[in-house]
Amino acid sequence: MCANYSQLTVRPKGADLKGIKYLAINRAKIVGTGSYLPQNVLLNKDLAELVDTSDDWIFSRTGIRERRTVTDGEALSDLAVNASKNALEMAGISADELDAIIVGTCTPDLPIPSSGCLIQDKLGAKRAFAFDIAAGCTGFIYSLSVAEGFVKSNNFGYILVIGAEVLSKVINWEDRGTCILFADGAGAVVLKKDQEEIGILSTHLHSNGSYWDLLYQPGGGSSKPACRQSIDDGSHYLKMEGNRLFKIAVKALEEVALEAIRHNNITINDLDLWIPHQANIRIIEAVAQRLAFPMEKVFANIHKYGNTSAASIPIALDEANREGRIKKGDLVLLDAFGAGLTWGSVLIRW
Ligand code: COA
Numbered sequence: 001m002c003a004n005y006s007q008l009t010v011r012p013k014g015a016d017l018k019g020i021k022y023l024a025i026n027r028a029k030i031v032g033t034g035s036y037l038p039q040n041v042l043l044n045k046d047l048a049e050l051v052d053t054s055d056d057w058i059f060s061r062t063g064i065r066e067r068r069t070v071t072d073g074e075a076l077s078d079l080a081v082n083a084s085k086n087a088l089e090m091a092g093i094s095a096d097e098l099d100a101i102i103v104g105t106c107t108p109d110l111p112i113p114s115s116g117c118l119i120q121d122k123l124g125a126k127r128a129f130a131f132d133i134a135a136g137c138t139g140f141i142y143s144l145s146v147a148e149g150f151v152k153s154n155n156f157g158y159i160l161v162i163g164a165e166v167l168s169k170v171i172n173w174e175d176r177g178t179c180i181l182f183a184d185g186a187g188a189v190v191l192k193k194d195q196e197e198i199g200i201l202s203t204h205l206h207s208n209g210s211y212w213d214l215l216y217q218p219g220g221g222s223s224k225p226a227c228r229q230s231i232d233d234g235s236h237y238l239k240m241e242g243n244r245l246f247k248i249a250v251k252a253l254e255e256v257a258l259e260a261i262r263h264n265n266i267t268i269n270d271l272d273l274w275i276p277h278q279a280n281i282r283i284i285e286a287v288a289q290r291l292a293f294p295m296e297k298v299f300a301n302i303h304k305y306g307n308t309s310a311a312s313i314p315i316a317l318d319e320a321n322r323e324g325r326i327k328k329g330d331l332v333l334l335d336a337f338g339a340g341l342t343w344g345s346v347l348i349r350w
């Protein structure tokens with residue numbers, strides 16, 4: 001159920017002990033962040049024209065005021081490429097210096113091939129290999145963890161890690177339980193192998209497949225391929241049990257935060273910034289309360305973008321970084337939960 005890829009490695013002082021050459025610690029360090037939101041802004045009052053809801057209800061139950069959705073012809077890879085260019089620019093490298101591209105998403109441009117390969121082509125990242133990871137809203141945390149494993153164990157210089165979603169295409173715009181929450185966007189980071197003491201300190205991943213039907217898309221896969229009937233019965237739309245998810249999410253986010261804290265021998269007070277998955281401000285507030293963690297040290301932008309699933313953490317990380325909310329040496333905790341069910345954390349010394 002749990003994988004921890006980041007046991008801290010002790011680097012012996014002095015290089016050569018009985019002829020053995022010790023390697024310095026390999027750390028995965030974030031050297032660039034970027035994000036991109038589509039231009040189309042959908043307000044709560046616009047949704048109230050589609051379904052029986054109101055600005056008051058949506059804001060008080062979720063913290064969302066507005067969200068972004070793609071325009072016709074705009075695909076996931078377009079959002080991801082824009083976010084990636086921003087991250088590459090901050091990292092000061094070009095796309096052909098990338099060794100790998102890993103994309104957390106559940107809404108790829110096409111079922112085949114991966115959006116990673118389409119993004120590789122659009123960026124011109126000729127040396128890289130590319131693939132997608134589907135872990136629902138935990139997709140970026142999973143992708144970052146896998147990338148960190150590559151960086152530490154292999155000879156990779158730079159890896160581009162993306163979280164991107166176009167959920168507006170799989171939402172039933174007549175279902176008020178889901179259409180008020182989900183939205184589109186993309187975020188990206190560039191990871192670099194480094195031998196400093198800063199970078200990713202730990203990653204923890206979890207899943208529990210017995211909860212798969214709390215959030216899923218019944219049609220369009222191999223168990224129920226797209227056909228006239230699947231279109232007619234709306235099988236290609238997301239189905240969600242929001243109420244049950246809410247309770248599990250609070251517990252999962254709390255537990256995974258405590259797991260990261262214990263693993264790194266720190267206390268909750270040592271954290272400088274917590275960037276949780278932006279699913280519902282009430283979930284975030286409930287977890288902060290259970291952890292006795294001050295909301296001033298929580299980064300939240302759900303009011304502007306809604307729940308962008310795998311994109312929510314990299315978008316928030318990029319905003320926090322560009323707004324100067326993260327200083328060198330800060331301890332930053334990222335954690336998420338999502339369809340699967342999946343949940344996980346990444347702790348970073350910035
Ligand atoms: N507008 C107005 N009323 C709504 C509504 C909407 N958009 N959606 C539901 N309601 C109604 C319900 O029908 C219900 O009415 P009733 O009391 O007459 O039966 C009432 O509001 C309460 O519904 P409930 O589902 O208990 O609301 P809630 O407070 O749990 O909020 C969610 C619903 C979906 C916002 C909330 O459960 C949630 O955010 N869950 C987590 C979902 C999530 O994070 N998913 C992604 C995982 S990554």
